[in-house]
Each structure stands twice: as structure tokens, then as C-alpha cells.
Amino acid sequence: MMPIQDSTIQIPVDTRLAMIATLKQSLEVGDHILHICQVDKFLGDESKKGLYAWNGFSKVATAIEG
Amino acid sequence: MYFTVFRYILVDPWLAPKDSFGCFASLPESMPFKACDSQKSFISMPICDLPKSVDEILSNVDYYIVTHIHPDHIDMNLDGTVGNPLDKKIPVLVQNEDDAQIFKNSGFANVQVLSENGLYINDIKITKVPALHGTNIPCGSAMGFVMQGNNIMKELNIMEATVFTSPNPLTLICSQNNDGTTNLAPICFVSYLSFNPPMIGFATGKQSHTGKRVRETGKAIVTIPSENLAQTVMACGSSTGENTNKVE
Numbered sequence A: 001m002m003p004i005q006d007s008t009i010q011i012p013v014d015t016r017l018a019m020i021a022t023l024k025q026s027l028e029v030g031d032h033i034l035h036i037c038q039v040d041k042f043l044g045d046e047s048k049k050g051l052y053a054w055n056g057f058s059k060v061a062t063a064i065e066g
Numbered sequence B: 001m002y003f004t005v006f007r008y009i010l011v012d013p014w015l016a017p018k019d020s021f022g023c024f025a026s027l028p029e030s031m032p033f034k035a036c037d038s039q040k041s042f043i044s045m046p047i048c049d050l051p052k053s054v055d056e057i058l059s060n061v062d063y064y065i066v067t068h069i070h071p072d073h074i075d076m077n078l079d080g081t082v083g084n085p086l087d088k089k090i091p092v093l094v095q096n097e098d099d100a101q102i103f104k105n106s107g108f109a110n111v112q113v114l115s116e117n118g119l120y121i122n123d124i125k126i127t128k129v130p131a132l133h134g135t136n137i138p139c140g141s142a143m144g145f146v147m148q149g150n151n152i153m154k155e156l157n158i159m160e161a162t163v164f165t166s167p168n169p170l171t172l173i174c175s176q177n178n179d180g181t182t183n184l185a186p187i188c189f190v191s192y193l194s195f196n197p198p199m200i201g202f203a204t205g206k207q208s209h210t211g212k213r214v215r216e217t218g219k220a221i222v223t224i225p226s227e228n229l230a231q232t233v234m235a236c237g238s239s240t241g242e243n244t245n246k247v248e
Helices: B038-042 B054-058 B097-105 B158-164 B209-217 B227-237
Strands: A015-029 A032-044 A051-054 A059-062 B008-011 B063-065 B092-094 B111-113 B119-121 B124-130 B143-148 B171-176 B182-187 B190-194 B199-205 B219-225
Touching (some): A032 B209, A051 B227, A059 B227, B092 B097, B097 B111, B171 B199, B182 B209
Parallel strands (some): B063 B092
Antiparallel strands (some): B171 B182
């Protein structure tokens, strides 16, 4: 884990993108609650390949472009 | 029910309510149908309710396909006429001239015999193929059919739809626990919402510990995990942060 400036929340070291966010509104949507946030800061590391959910949500893997 | 881009096709529309038909053993002489398997002769039919009302099933139908005329494939009257609940203006595809005549005698205006050469409904080709009705004892003539086309679409539920949209976004939502530690939760219901100001949205289950923490603290860090975190993501998704420190 690594600290983020101006935040008390830490994030995993192996992160491609971090969106530091402030909750603006929450809304009940069906069987879920939607959290609407304003992003205060974006931090990215393009050397890391991001993960996606495949086969619906059952598998985790990177995406292959093209 | 098959749904193509342009057409709804209802196959073997037997729409009788559960148990309303009785069993084969109780059929009157005017309906000379027997169950080949004697054990099935005494089963009350239909054996289950329809999944929707008849009106719902018949709404939007463009074609009927009837593979053969048996009373457990098409509603049949004592006089041998068929298809009472159906809209008789809608075209019917059948296996042969004999079945076509029964539908015509039942008042259907547009009856077509499906052939091995097939026919096109818009860009969907439907072709008759041989069918074996009855595995041990032949149960009469019936047809199979093959639908071919580039634009055949089937109806999905939302979970099946997520397979079609794969790969889906995957985030690790980082929030703060009561004790100041960080909680991690893999969340896929995430989207950009606005450029200016930059806004995003994510949805959690109503009982989600992460959701509760974000609503209590007003803060979250939405992260895209890298490939080194694949196992971590799966592990985080299998437990709740309410009782478990997921970082450990």
C-alpha cells in the first residue's frame, strides 16, 4: 500500500490509475446505491497494464488492444 | 421464442393452462393420439404453467412454426381443428401439405410448407431438416428446422448482457475503515459521468461495507488495479471488509 497526498486513504502500489474523489450524492438505484463523486485529482502510471472483468465479471485479466 | 432483428417467431405454440388437457389415456376417440411410452399415458398435461400470460406470449409474434400437429405441440379441438388462441392472420410454417390443410381448415389465412430449400424471413433463412420423433418407437412425422443469418439476436437477462459487454471496467474502490485502515473492494459498476467538473459514479450493493464507508466519510479513491493485483482483486471480492482487513 502507498499513501496519497492530502488523503487519509491508501491505495495498492500496483495501481494504473487512481481517482481521488469526494462523494457528492448517493442515490438508490434498484438493488444498488449509486455514489456520484467529483474527482479531486487523477494520478496515473502508464507503465502498468490495467485489469478488466471478463466473461461478465467472472474472470480478471488485462485487455489486448485491437 | 426466437427473436431476430425484425421478427418474433413462436415455435409449437401449445398454450393450454397446466393440467387442462388431461392425459393421453383419457382422450376421446375423436383424438386418436397415444403416448408411445405407456408410463406417459397417465401424466396430466401440460405439466407446467406458461412462463407468461397467453396475451404476452402472443404479442408481437410475426410467424408461427409448428413442427408437427400433436396435441402437446399445438392446441387442438375435439373436431381436429387447431390453434384456437392464435391470431389466424399470422403466417404459419408447417412440415407438409397434410399439416397445412389442417391449419387451413382451422381458419389460418397464410399457411406455408417449409422445405429443405428453406425460405427467407427478411435476412433470416429457415430450412427444414429431418427430425426423429420418438427414440424407441416412431411417433409420427415431424420436422426440425435451422435458422441461419447474420442478424439473429436472442433475448438476454442483465447478467448475460454483461458477458456481451466484456471486458467490463474493473476498479478497486479504496475507502477508510472506522479504525483508519484502508478497505478495498472490487467494483465493476463504474462510469465517467461528467468532464467539467470531472465526475464519476459507482454503484454498490445496499448492504456493501464499502458503500457505507464512502457515505459516512464522503471520500473514496477509485483505482484501476494493474495486472500484478489480479489475485488480490479476486480475493477482495470474496469477503466483506466489515469483519476482514483486506489489506492484510
